[in-house]
Amino acid sequence: MTSITLPDLVTQAVQNVIGHGPIKLHEPTFDGNEAQYVQDCIESTYVSSVGKYVDQFEIELAKYTGAKYAVSLVNGTSALHLALKLAGVKAGDEVLLQAFNFIASANAITYCGATPHFVDIESENLGIDPYKLQNYLSEISKKTGELTENVVTGRCIKALVVMHTFGHPSKMDELTEVAKKFNLILIEDAAESIGSYYDKKHTGTMGLLGTMSFNGNKTITTGGGGAVLTNNLGLAKHAKHLSTTAKISHKWAFIHDEIGYNYRMPNINAALGCAQLEQLPNKLEKKKKLFDKYKIELSKIKGVSIIEEPKNCKSNYWLQALTLDTPSLSMRDNILENLNAAGYMSRPGWDLLNSLDPFIESPSMSLETSNLLFQSLINIPSSPNLVT
Ligand SMILES: *Cc1c(COP(=O)(O)O)cnc(C)c1O
16 A cells, blocks of 8 residues: 655645646736726826826825835835835945845845845744844944944944745834844835735834835736835935936936936836736735635645744735745655646745855854755745635
């Protein structure tokens, strides 16, 4: 008699929830006014850098998140770049961020001439571990006036970028406390967490600045797109100014008062975004339903768990993630092979950023939990259209 293996059990559980493959990891869905608004853009000829949908998208996004201001941009990476710049991150500074992360924030930090400094996460919510961070900073930093200096590298540690992994909010109260204690400017990368709340506050609204992404694989999409969120009018205005080549408004003259960027979101993308925002509550409901179904099936299997929304939080469940109770790269890869062969597009967690060539020299704390999660985490198909 052959016994059923763990990879077979996982694949069977996934099939019980979402039916037969092939099924992608995360697909956009256009169930509302998307075509109508885009068509309207084309007919008006306002497809590019100005138009009513840009203004509408920014107003609706601010309303939805509770941020005072939202500035729409070409993608989430440019949003991170501007947020870091507006936070005053300069060449020679260090910025703290989690190593278990998409590469965008580390790249954006280097665009400012600064150095990413990697920290560990906790396994329940996949966010930065505030207690480890506090202990680590107590060991390796000293305060000189208003600044926190890394005594090992001699550089100034300027900011902390908190990310809400796969839509699960990080421990914002504790992380805000640590940031305050060490004079770090807090930026939230909410690229994955539209619709996610920490203690009733929308992610991306608790730091000085927050960033979002509307790439095609995210919960809502504008094709490509991003935004900066802030409650500070000066910062919002400056973000808009920097994103539009720092051009002074004038009837005909080309006057630019600083080095800016061409980062603004085109109207045609914002049109898509306005329609997608209308559909967001519906998508979130379906994603939660999908989680509930996966949880039932996966809880029947010994050896795997599914990541759930943290206490006092609401997660958008952007990407469903299962973990092995006993981390093992070979078992992880066997499960990935099995799922993908059956047509269920599944992926491991990111390679830790500190292990990638561009960041191999960057400072880092010990990353035990990040390493264990890298060996145990698998994202499984998560599109909202997988449930009715
Ligand atoms: C998607 C994403 C971004 C930004 O993505 P863009 O593709 O530039 O829009 C940034 N950080 C994280 C964690 C992301 O998942």
